[in-house]
């Protein structure tokens with residue numbers, strides 16, 4: 001009898017860690033494992049705000065898949081998923097077709113623009129290494145234009161960020177560090193650039209701990225970030241955003257949308273039922289429609305039974321889901337009971353640029369400044385250790401607080 005074939009789509013946190021765990025749980029005789037990804041590298045999505053601001057080199061966030069996943073055990077396919085046919089158990093790729101016995105979907109997120117006119121077309125988004133590097137280059141180009149004969153156009157130096165969720169806040173924190181460097185590089189008066197963050201709710205990080213919100217907002221304002229709260233962006237044009245009921249307009253050389261995410265659109269286009277942009281998975285992380293398909297990470301909602309609401313999609317939860325999904329795949333192949341996913345929330349830490357950070361960990365203990373930044377680095381380094389052992393931590397890890 002031929003071995004069952006497990007196909008993992010997407011080499012993000014969910015896909016990489018599922019593959020890694022499958023290698024530990026199943027022998028080469030028990031299953032064939034295939035990992036399909038757009039690129040031959042994995043990237044640290046959690047560092048993309050730094051890539052986008054230009055505070056780290058894009059290559060720092062990339063890891064060659066074959067450096068951490070044994071290519072003798074896993075077929076690593078560099079291709080783009082176009083569509084999934086779960087009834088026929090087939091995946092359509094740009095360069096061919098692939099069948100499977102078990103499928104793991106970890107294709108990540110896309111920006112959700114909620115039908116705001118012009119947002120999808122004109123705003124940039126922090127979504128992949130390539131798109132983040134483009135933001136970095138675009139901002140620098142605007143500063144270079146200002147320096148090279150367009151100094152009558154102050155708006156070139158205005159950066160508007162839509163949404164004060166974690167991505168927006170971490171990004172403006174990096175910008176607060178990067179913009180003064182660009183001013184020095186292009187001989188620009190540091191009082192000219194503006195970093196404006198527009199949020200529909202009444203504060204940054206709606207729903208987060210109030211002390212941390214106040215701390216984070218002050219830290220960012222002290223470094224020049226301007227906030228506009230209680231005001232929704234209504235429209236985005238090529239060179240401006242329009243917001244609020246009286247449709248105020250700000251001209252900007254750079255507009256970045258961090259107002260929300262949804263599952264990769266391939267999921268909906270492939271016939272999986274979506275609730276608010278993602279699939280509500282069963283407690284064993286399988287699709288309610290197809291019991292040979294696991295849906296993980298930012299493509300899925302996992303319900304928090306205590307609150308009756310889904311957990312926020314994060315790298316932390318994606319990594320934990322990979323443990324349960326791989327154990328359940330092993331159980332399906334060998335026989336045995338499937339595990340229920342239980343999220344072990346270790347807290348949230350947000351970087352605010354440079355040596356600034358804040359967070360709430362374990363039993364609600366709050367961290368600020370240096371200790372929060374160190375904790376953020378420890379979280380990042382722990383993931384690198386899980387993925388590639390001490391060698392990867394030494395090559396890519398973060399050791400200094402800034």
Ligand code: FAD
Nearest residue numbers: 010011012013014038045046080081108297298314315316
């Ligand atoms: P991803 O990590 O996004 O991976 C998806 C993979 O699928 C990618 O490799 C992509 O190339 C590949 N792919 C996509 N489409 C295709 C296709 N059609 N064909 C083939 N391959 C494809 N969470 C935290 O817990 N802590 C943090 O500090 C944190 N910081 C963040 C900072 C930023 C700037 C952002 C944007 C998010 C952050 N998050 C953080 C959230 C976290 O990054 C996501 O929840 C996490 O990346 C989800 O993992 P995933 O495996 O589902 O998707």
Ligand code: NAD
Nearest residue numbers: 163164165166167198199200232233259260312313349350
């Ligand atoms: P989000 O959905 O968490 O935040 C979007 C923000 O945009 C919200 O505050 C919302 O009120 C605001 N918004 C929406 N429409 C708007 C409009 N028209 N005008 C103005 N404001 C508007 O999205 P995100 O920040 O990209 O985060 C996505 C996921 O990634 C979350 O689960 C988050 O927890 C996770 N993440 C975690 C970290 C971390 O742990 N450090 C960092 C980044 C992202």
